[in-house]
Amino acid sequence: MSDAALPSTAAPKRKRELFYRHRLLTRVTHWTNVVALLFLAMSGLQILRAHPALYWGQFGANFDTPWIEFANIPAWLTIPSYQDLSTGRYWHFFFAWVFVINGLAYLVGGAINGHIKRDLAPTADELRPRNILQDIRDHLRLKFPKGEAAQRYNILQKLAYLGVICLLPLMLLTGLTMSPAMNAAAPWLLDLFGGRQGGRSLHFIFFMLIVLFVIVHLAMVVLAGPINEIRSMITGRYEIKPEDEA
Amino acid sequence: MSTQPPSRRSLLIGGAATFSTLMLAGCDRLSASPKFIDFLGDAEGLNMRTQRFLLSGGQLAREFRPEQMSPVFRANGSSDANDNPQYLTLLEKGFADYRLTLDGMVARPMSLSLDELKALPQRTQITRHDCVEGWSAIGQWKGVPLSVILKAAGLAPSARFVVFHCFDDPEQRGDLTKRYYESVDLVDAFHPQTILAHEMNGKPLEVAHGAPVRMRIERQLGYKHAKFVSRIEVTDSLARFGKGKGGFWEDYGYNWYAGI
Numbered sequence: 298m299s300d301a302a303l304p305s306t307a308a309p310k311r312k313r314e315l316f317y318r319h320r321l322l323t324r325v326t327h328w329t330n331v332v333a334l335l336f337l338a339m340s341g342l343q344i345l346r347a348h349p350a351l352y353w354g355q356f357g358a359n360f361d362t363p364w365i366e367f368a369n370i371p372a373w374l375t376i377p378s379y380q381d382l383s384t385g386r387y388w389h390f391f392f393a394w395v396f397v398i399n400g401l402a403y404l405v406g407g408a409i410n411g412h413i414k415r416d417l418a419p420t421a422d423e424l425r426p427r428n429i430l431q432d433i434r435d436h437l438r439l440k441f442p443k444g445e446a447a448q449r450y451n452i453l454q455k456l457a458y459l460g461v462i463c464l465l466p467l468m469l470l471t472g473l474t475m476s477p478a479m480n481a482a483a484p485w486l487l488d489l490f491g492g493r494q495g496g497r498s499l500h501f502i503f504f505m506l507i508v509l510f511v512i513v514h515l516a517m518v519v520l521a522g523p524i525n526e527i528r529s530m531i532t533g534r535y536e537i538k539p540e541d542e543a
Numbered sequence: 544m545s546t547q548p549p550s551r552r553s554l555l556i557g558g559a560a561t562f563s564t565l566m567l568a569g570c571d572r573l574s575a576s577p578k579f580i581d582f583l584g585d586a587e588g589l590n591m592r593t594q595r596f597l598l599s600g601g602q603l604a605r606e607f608r609p610e611q612m613s614p615v616f617r618a619n620g621s622s623d624a625n626d627n628p629q630y631l632t633l634l635e636k637g638f639a640d641y642r643l644t645l646d647g648m649v650a651r652p653m654s655l656s657l658d659e660l661k662a663l664p665q666r667t668q669i670t671r672h673d674c675v676e677g678w679s680a681i682g683q684w685k686g687v688p689l690s691v692i693l694k695a696a697g698l699a700p701s702a703r704f705v706v707f708h709c710f711d712d713p714e715q716r717g718d719l720t721k722r723y724y725e726s727v728d729l730v731d732a733f734h735p736q737t738i739l740a741h742e743m744n745g746k747p748l749e750v751a752h753g754a755p756v757r758m759r760i761e762r763q764l765g766y767k768h769a770k771f772v773s774r775i776e777v778t779d780s781l782a783r784f785g786k787g788k789g790g791f792w793e794d795y796g797y798n799w800y801a802g803i
């Protein structure tokens with residue numbers, strides 16, 4: 298008897314499907330954004346280091362009461378790692394332009410090629426509480442979609458991505474609220490965000506929300522299969538597991 | 544014998560630690576390179592051109608109501624000019640002998656006493672002062688619009704910048720050739736809110752805030768608002784002042800255009 302005739306415990310190997318999930322524009326703008334946000338975050342913390350206290354309202358300085366004060370911002374989180382406000386500003390404004398141009402390319406391109414409407418906009422069905430609850434249960438049990446369902450973002454994913462797509466322009470606007478020239482050109486920014494110091498506080502809070510998004514996003518990538526997830530954002534191809542596979 | 548291959552987790556952690564160490568070291572090296580900072584500094588030109596375009600209507604900085612003023616307006620930069628004997632002599636006599644010089648590329652150089660400055664048209668404004676460090680304070684300022692004396696002096700057609708020479712040196716080196724200075728171009732020089740302030744919050748300007756006269760450049764950050772102004776010089780180039788970058792803090796690497 299040959300080996301091949303032995304009863305095998307392994308199921309016959311199924312052909313796995315590679316699905317083209319991310320277009321070139323999505324992939325390029327995603328990684329450009331990763332680089333820009335990393336430098337913006339670290340140079341932003343350098344800028345915060347110059348006056349590590351945040352206030353609400355139109356004004357706020359040493360004799361006023363901050364709502365939060367940072368005793369120490371770790372040097373390894375800032376660019377440069379030594380205290381240097383002017384250099385931190387150079388990094389920040391350079392990558393702010395990279396971020397803005399990249400973000401515009403994504404939004405305009407995503408509107409034209411239908412990415413935002415097709416892949417991100419939730420349908421009425423998806424927004425039903427039952428579907429959202431089901432998706433929360435699936436996430437909690439780390440049950441990831443397979444088969445045809447894996448070709449689409451689930452509702453929590455859509456809401457998270459749309460949330461961050463709203464947060465990023467808010468980062469730009471609250472950043473501009475801190476610019477005295479922009480305050481003259483667009484005084485509505487001061488009214489929208491409650492003054493320069495209010496805008497500065499919100500710039501920090503929105504930044505923290507983006508950090509939270511990134512932490513959850515990375516955790517989900519790791520849990521859902523980092524190789525497949527990262528490959529799909531590099532080559533565009535995402536491997537879909539058949540529905541009946543464990 | 545324990546030559547087990549490293550676990551995936553330790554590889555990941557090790558990789559992340561190596562990456563962040565290399566990245567930080569790399570960023571520090573790039574930050575120390577003037578060429579690289581010049582490259583990043585191209586954003587300053589974009590910032591200025593964009594903001595100047597948005598401000599082409601000559602828009603004013605927001606002015607606030609008296610009840611919106613900071614209870615305490617902190618002083619910043621030099622709090623005195625005590626390493627300058629000329630300044631101390633003027634201060635002793637309550638600036639009775641103070642003369643503000645306006646010269647350079649002008650048709651009619653001028654020298655104005657404090658009383659003469661106060662006799663010119665005045666503007667009072669409650670505005671927000673924004674430090675590059677991030678804090679803000681709101682105060683009331685009264686003084687002569689810079690445009691009033693610039694028009695009286697008559698600018699040469701090739702004039703491009705207005706330089707403010709000051710009595711103070713934030714480093715208090717005692718060297719009278721090394722004083723605070725600042726500069727603006729003609730857009731900000733002729734802006735209606737650009738004033739030579741001699742009063743703050745309804746009182747004569749205190750020494751800590753730059754007595755007897757300081758600049759208000761309301762659409763730019765605090766370091767543009769030169770204190771202890773002694774002389775105003777109109778020029779076509781900033782190259783011969785300080786290290787040529789247009790201001791005391793600019794010579795230390797801060798942006799000349801401080802609208803953001």
